[in-house]
Amino acid sequence: MLLKEGGPHKRRFTHQIMKTATIAAVATPPGIGGVGIIKISGPEALKIAATLFRSCKNDNNTRKADRGHLLPINFQSHRLYYGHIVDPETENSADEVLLAAMPAPRSYTREDVIEIQAHGGAAALSVILALVLRQGARMAEPGEFTQRAFMNGRIDLTQAEAVIDIINARTETALKIAANQVSGQLKITVENIRSNLLDVLVHIEAAIDFPEDISDILSMTDLKAKLHREVAVPIVDLMQNYREGCIYRDGLKLAIVGCPNVGKSSLLNCLLKRDRAIVSPFPGTTRDLIEDSFQIQGVPVTITDTAGLHEAEDPIEKIGIQKARECLKTADVILQVIDGSEEITADDYEIFSFFCGKPLIVVVNKIDLVLDRKTVAPKVTAHWDAPLTVEVSALNGDGIDHLKGCIADAVALKPQDVHHDTVIPNLRHQRALEKCHRNVLSAINALEENRTIELVALDIQEAVGRFDEILGLNVDNDIFEKIFSRFCIGK
Numbered sequence: 001m002l003l004k005e006g007g008p009h010k011r012r013f014t015h016q017i018m019k020t021a022t023i024a025a026v027a028t029p030p031g032i033g034g035v036g037i038i039k040i041s042g043p044e045a046l047k048i049a050a051t052l053f054r055s056c057k058n059d060n061n062t063r064k065a066d067r068g069h070l071l072p073i074n075f076q077s078h079r080l081y082y083g084h085i086v087d088p089e090t091e092n093s094a095d096e097v098l099l100a101a102m103p104a105p106r107s108y109t110r111e112d113v114i115e116i117q118a119h120g121g122a123a124a125l126s127v128i129l130a131l132v133l134r135q136g137a138r139m140a141e142p143g144e145f146t147q148r149a150f151m152n153g154r155i156d157l158t159q160a161e162a163v164i165d166i167i168n169a170r171t172e173t174a175l176k177i178a179a180n181q182v183s184g185q186l187k188i189t190v191e192n193i194r195s196n197l198l199d200v201l202v203h204i205e206a207a208i209d210f211p212e213d214i215s216d217i218l219s220m221t222d223l224k225a226k227l228h229r230e231v232a233v234p235i236v237d238l239m240q241n242y243r244e245g246c247i248y249r250d251g252l253k254l255a256i257v258g259c260p261n262v263g264k265s266s267l268l269n270c271l272l273k274r275d276r277a278i279v280s281p282f283p284g285t286t287r288d289l290i291e292d293s294f295q296i297q298g299v300p301v302t303i304t305d306t307a308g309l310h311e312a313e314d315p316i317e318k319i320g321i322q323k324a325r326e327c328l329k330t331a332d333v334i335l336q337v338i339d340g341s342e343e344i345t346a347d348d349y350e351i352f353s354f355f356c357g358k359p360l361i362v363v364v365n366k367i368d369l370v371l372d373r374k375t376v377a378p379k380v381t382a383h384w385d386a387p388l389t390v391e392v393s394a395l396n397g398d399g400i401d402h403l404k405g406c407i408a409d410a411v412a413l414k415p416q417d418v419h420h421d422t423v424i425p426n427l428r429h430q431r432a433l434e435k436c437h438r439n440v441l442s443a444i445n446a447l448e449e450n451r452t453i454e455l456v457a458l459d460i461q462e463a464v465g466r467f468d469e470i471l472g473l474n475v476d477n478d479i480f481e482k483i484f485s486r487f488c489i490g491k
């Protein structure tokens with residue numbers, strides 16, 4: 001176990017992660033930009049800043065930074081200083097910068113933090129970082145700043161996890177969900193249920209320790225009702241949000257499949273609203289998977305145009321078809337494109353049979369070439385059993401909005417339900433909630449069947465442990481490392 005509970009501001013650590021080294025990293029993405037930021041956190045941060053920074057009142061550009069004075073270590077908190085970062089051995093300026101100082105505990109990590117805003121080129125930032133490291137800081141590991149914020153009690157584990165969700169958010173809705181979690185909504189919800197559970201445990205333990213003095217102890221019927229109403233039901237509510245949350249957070253995977261020349265690449269381009277795939281009248285143009293993203297009702301959608309699933313002799317085409325099969329296995333929704341202007345072929349039907357059980361939409365394309373649209377539906381239903389069919393023209397865009405609506409329906413998207421305060425667990429929380437729910441049901445059964453009260457207490461204690469896992473009060477080391485390994489360096 002990594003942590004023991006010790007109050008919000010003071011946790012006891014048993015792991016080597018409790019380091020007091022001063023860490024530093026470039027916090028902005030690699031590449032060229034107007035501004036790049038270097039972050040330093042730890043006990044030496046202010047001293048390092050004082051050694052390297054020369055403040056200057058006037059904007060002059062001489063290379064020798066002899067204009068300024070040393071920054072006192074006790075400079076003002078949360079104030080922006082203008083000056084230069086210099087090599088203290090030569091006093092040569094590395095870059096003209098703005099420097100922000102955030103002494104502990106009013107900082108992201110609750111340690112002393114310095115942020116240096118320099119010019120955003122790779123050279124300027126690496127020279128400054130090298131100077132900082134030379135003063136005794138070490139390179140931060142991925143997610144180490146957030147890890148320290150967690151270790152120092154500024155955030156709990158659900159909030160730390162939400163930081164990475166904010167960084168990775170691809171749509172406004174995903175961002176809203178992550179921001180809500182960073183603000184502590186999931187933590188508050190979980191803490192409330194945990195507190196109700198502890199309340200029941202207090203009564204159960206009192207009944208074990210003082211069996212003769214039961215006047216202050218709730219009856220077993222009341223405890224059972226309390227467990228159901230205040231613990232089991234809210235856990236189920238939370239778990240129900242999971243699937244929807246996954247889609248908003250992780251996005252939806254769509255795969256386009258169909259025989260050659262039916263218009264798969266044209267459909268991809270039409271959904272993306274740009275020419276991403278080559279469209280040609282010659283079959284077999286798409287040999288590899290083509291992947292891109294767009295949005296449907298605030299949900300990030302990854303769409304893949306596959307090479308089709310037909311028999312092929314060409315070895316390159318064969319590899320493409322194998323890749324297509326693998327991609328189709330993991331897709332949330334499959335769009336099977338058929339050519340509405342032609343007869344349905346045995347190959348069309350064979351593709352369909354391959355996907356039994358997956359949400360599949362039959363996209364009848366080239367509808368602009370069909371003179372009598374009434375003939376389309378009977379043609380499809382003659383082969384497919386109650387298919388979800390959408391008629392489109394990838395050439396002129398007809399039916400594409402309707403198709404997007406059908407995709408949303410196929411995965412039961414309800415974006416209007418995602419309010420700013422919707423609490424959505426991730427997979428790790430969901431697993432813990434499932435186990436917790438089983439413990440609570442087992443406790444309720446034990447109470448119903450008048451089993452020994454000690455067994456009830458055991459189940460409830462285990463359930464409390466599951467909540468502790470979610471909040472990070474009690475987490476296995478490998479889970480902890482897995483969470484922070486998802487972060488980038490500098491966050």
Ligand code: GDP
Nearest residue numbers: 261262263264265266279280281366393394395
């Ligand atoms: P794929 O092999 O299934 O990816 O098919 P393509 O997207 O490359 O299209 C094959 C041919 O059909 C091209 O000549 C397209 O211009 C044409 N095509 C695709 N969609 C439509 C459509 O909706 N209407 C018409 N009239 N032609 C289309």
